[in-house]
Amino acid sequence: DGGITQSPKYLFRKEGQNVTLSCEQNLNHDAMYWYRQDPGQGLRLIYYSQIVNDFQKGDIAEGYSVSREKKESFPLTVTSAQKNPTAFYLCASSIGDWDTDTQYFGPGTRLTVL
Amino acid sequence: DAKTTQPNSMESNEEEPVHLPCNHSTISGTDYIHWYRQLPSQGPEYVIHGLTSNVNNRMASLAIAEDRKSSTLILHRATLRDAAVYYCILRNSGNTPLVFGKGTRLSVIA
Numbered sequence: 001d002g003g004i005t006q007s008p009k010y011l012f013r014k015e016g017q018n019v020t021l022s023c024e025q026n027l028n029h030d031a032m033y034w035y036r037q038d039p040g041q042g043l044r045l046i047y048y049s050q051i052v053n054d055f056q057k058g059d060i061a062e063g064y065s066v067s068r069e070k071k072e073s074f075p076l077t078v079t080s081a082q083k084n085p086t087a088f089y090l091c092a093s094s095i096g097d098w099d100t101d102t103q104y105f106g107p108g109t110r111l112t113v114l
Numbered sequence: 115d116a117k118t119t120q121p122n123s124m125e126s127n128e129e130e131p132v133h134l135p136c137n138h139s140t141i142s143g144t145d146y147i148h149w150y151r152q153l154p155s156q157g158p159e160y161v162i163h164g165l166t167s168n169v170n171n172r173m174a175s176l177a178i179a180e181d182r183k184s185s186t187l188i189l190h191r192a193t194l195r196d197a198a199v200y201y202c203i204l205r206n207s208g209n210t211p212l213v214f215g216k217g218t219r220l221s222v223i224a
Binding site: 031033035040041042043044045048058090092101102103104105106107108 | 150155156157158159160163201205211212213214215216217
C-alpha cells in the first residue's frame with residue numbers, strides 16, 4: 001500500500017533532549033512537509049522540502065531541524081532549543097504542483113516532553 | 115495567501131445535508147479553493163478543490179459563488195463518520211504550502 005508512515009505514534013522525552021521524528025513516503029512525491037498542531041488549533045508549518053537536498057523554513061522553524069537526503073524520507077529533529085515541544089506533529093507529502101496539489105498526511109506523532 | 119473565514123463550529127443531524135460556509139473576500143483570480151478535513155487524532159485528508167466552477171466528487175460537493183468571494187462545502191448526507199474539523203484553504207500560484215486556519219468543527223448527532 002502506498003502512503004506515509006510516521007513513527008512512533010507516541011513519544012515521550014525528558015526536557016533538554018533532542019528527539020528525531022521519522023517520516024517516510026512511498027508515493028514517489030517530490031514535496032514533503034512538517035506541521036505542528038497544538039490542542040484546538042490548526043496546523044502550523046515548520047519546514048518543507050520541494051526536492052532532495054533542499055528545504056525551506058516555515059512559519060515556526062525555530063528550535064527544529066530537518067534533512068532531505070532521500071526522496072522518500074524527511075526526518076524532523078526537535079532540539080532542546082524548542083521552548084514548548086509538546087504537540088502533535090504531522091508529516092505530509094505531495095507531487096509538488098502548487099496550484100492544485102493534494103497533500104497526503106501521515107497519522108502523526110504525539111510528542112510529550114516531561 | 116488570502117485569508118478565509120469559517121464558523122468555529124456547526125452541528126448537523128445524521129443523514130441530513132450539511133452546508134459548511136467559507137468566506138474569502140480577498141481571493142485573487144489565481145487562487146484555488148481547497149477543503150481538507152481532520153478526523154479526531156488523525157492527520158488531515160483532502161476533500162475537494164475548485165477554481166471557479168462547482169465541483170462534485172464521491173465525498174462532497176463544492177459550490178463557489180459567482181464572484182468567488184465565498185464557497186460552500188456540501189455533504190449530502192452527514193454520517194457520524196463525518197464528524198471532523200473542516201478546513202477551507204486558498205492556494206495561489208506561488209510555490210507555497212497550504213496554510214491551515216482553525217477550521218469548522220462539525221458535530222453530527224445521531
